[in-house]
Amino acid sequence: MIKAKVRLRPIASRINLPTVLKTAILPGDSVERLFIATQAGEIFFIGNGAVRTFLDIRSRILKLGTSSSGYDERGLLGVAFHPQFYYNGLFYLHYSEAGTQGPGALPGGFESFKPNPCDPGTLNLKWVNREAQYDHIDTVEEWMLQSNGQPQRRRTLLRIRRPFLNHNGVNSLNFSPETGKLVLTTGDGGSGYDPFNLSQDDMEIAGKIIEMDVGKPTFIEHPPVVTRFTELPAPIQETLAVMAKGVRNIPGISFQRMYNNQYIKYAGNVGQDLVESIFSFISYKPIPVTRLVQHFLMKSEPDREGFINFGWRGWEGALPTSVITGCPANPALDEKTVAYYDEALLTSARRLQPLVSYFHKDPRPDKFGATALTGVQPYMGNEIPGLTGSVVFTDLARAGQSQTGARGVLAYTRVSADCKLHDFSVMETDYHFGSRSAYYVSLGSNMDQTKLYLGVYGSMNVTDWNQGTVFEIVP
Template sequence: MVSVKVRLQPLVSRINLPTVLKTAILPGDTRERLFIATQVGEIFYIGNEEIVNFLDIRSRVIQLGTNGGYDERGLLGLAFHPNFTSNGLFYIHYSLAGTQGPGALPDPFEPEPCDPKTQNLQWTNREANYDHIDTVEEWIVQTNGKSMKRRTLLNLRRPFMNHNGVNSLTFSPETGRLVLTTGDGGSGFDPFNLAQNDMEIAGKIIEMDIQRNLQTTNPPIVTRFDELPPSMQETLTVIVKGVRNIPGISYQRLANHYIKYVGQVGQELVESIYSFIHYHPVRVSQLVQAYTNQSQPKIRGIVNLGWRGWEGNFPTPIIRECTNNPEITQKITAYYEEAVALSGNHIQPLTSYFHEDPRPDKFAGTALTGVQAYMGTSIPGLTGNVVFTDFVKKASTPARGALAYTSARADGSQSDFHEIQIDHDFGSESSYYVCLGANLNQSKLFLGTYRTSNVTDLNQGRIFEIIP
């Protein structure tokens, strides 16, 4: 892989923590604008040398950062209808105000292989034991330029604060459907194994046929597919399961196919990026029917990332310090039987990077925050590759995120990755890399950074275009 060096061109500063960066052409306009969604509930776009307020739903978003400032809830997804320029339709995913609950477990969770109870926990009394409710809504830009909510597409009760996904909405260029990427519900180690359960909405990538779903305006609050009305089940398909946490999905046109890239945020050991071309989505109504009849659904076409049995290429480990030598760690398989059961049923990552990596040309990361295909030609060495960001490199002082890339291979084999060198002076302040975006034809890349890791530290965000 070739060495790549880029610069960062500042576009916006002093905004709240950005979660989504993507472009669209407004109704009545001809120019492609960069839209920025923030975790607290704002959406802006860059107009003619100015920042324009597009939507403010801060009053609708749950109170963030109540437990120390860090939070994974908020405004997490923004997608524009493929015909947005003519119909003004767009879609948002956020955590609803006034829905704070006590959570599904009273204490932090870690599996204990010697204690079967920790291997088989059940999420009980869900209407009381949950953290918050996420919603997916359809909005429209009216003729007066103001936006109005049209309907709710999904209300999802979440067990914990974290793993709700980010950059979680897009439209598939293959099917024209709205795609929702959602994490396993949170805590750590997926305590209820929601990601592998076909009835659980958590831990899946779902396609929503919004054209067939026109009658749904106020759906029930659910956690499982079989709690949805049959009319809604018919409009949903599952394309990926075994998701832990995910910074969206990116599509790359290759001849007559699209390569799909998805990133899997790791638990203790490794961050992974997956790619696939062929898949056969399964309609939720089929999954529910099989569950009701206690039969085996035909789910061979669903892509499985392997979580919670597998973390990237590895059976999911618990990492503990070695008593006699604290400089090294003991890695214990957390879910041996699940790892064995999934050994032939999950796909291998395109590439992985690690939380500890002694190799001189690599970096030790913490959490994947963005994955984008790049089809531009202005940055030599990146054309046709997939670019990704990590929140913060281990032991970087001051804190710095990482920008890197990898390449898809025609034979589907695994690929290495290479860190992209950035020629930019951040000064003495920390700079966490919190999101990555692209324009409509993927010829431009945008980076969102934040000076702290807390959403409650306001106006600490910056947006850059990545340039040669």
């Protein structure tokens, strides 16, 4: 593949960590505006060259960075504008609620768990005492921009108890242009290696891609805080269907129009120790939550034809999930032991193969060592030569760099309708960040996918405030 060369043009600077970048047309406006959501709880938009505040919910967000020395994956995680936003003013938020901090589901912090294939006890852990042993509560809400220009919360759609502070998803709310439904991506609940195997359990809300029919009127004043679909009131169950499971952590889902109003769906899965993965699929058959619950109660198996399974935790993208240990006799080598052999066998035939896999260690001269996938977007514009029709993705930072010199990576892959495994190419950029770090934390596009936006942050810690810059990716 030929290397595409791009330029980064700064649009907004000195903001908090940008989690969502997308455009919308405000009611009564005539111009598509770029909206920037920050992890801290602000939503800005670009109007006449100035950064303006659309909504500030920092008081609704739990205190970030307190339990992990500044690092955090909670906060304002998702923003989506209703397809009829221009007419109805409706938009949707996913965030971690203030005042809901808990002790976590396992002692020792979110990074403490590692499976031991020689100790079955570590392979079959259960999340017990959930009402006390959890990390925080996430909420998904419907808001409305009123005629006076002030946003107001209308209703709560879901309240989800999360076991750990990480793997909550990011850019986690997107509307499907195919179905008109709101799509929520949840992540497996956190820690590492999915200790409780929530992502493969049909009843767990964690580790799924979920369709939400927001057109159904479910005005339940105070929905219960839940972790499993069985705990939801029937009217809420009736609005939900599960598109996919086997998700580890996911930077949203994106849609690329093909023909006959069909779309290729792209979803990235952040890796554990070995590989980052991007999945794609066209046809799929979601399973209504009411049917999943019915089969669970009857102890029967639902029809899974057309249902998407990314394979986690048995599979990390293209590879069986492995535990890595050092080799004392040769420090240059690592021993890789399959962590969940039985689960890898169980899901081997059912799982979807990745479109792209890229690795944490890659000796090829034209590739790079990965850290974490942070965004996937199709590009349908013509301004950047060689990129039209490609899928662009971002990685947080090249592996092996010092924190002061960290640099994110932009890359892309060609796509055909077969959705088979493809190679990728790294983009060259001309922007010089000087001596400061530049973690590529988010990727977004405009409504017709002819423009791309990149969110960059100068630190891995959310408590290092105002170190964010948003760029447009230009020729």
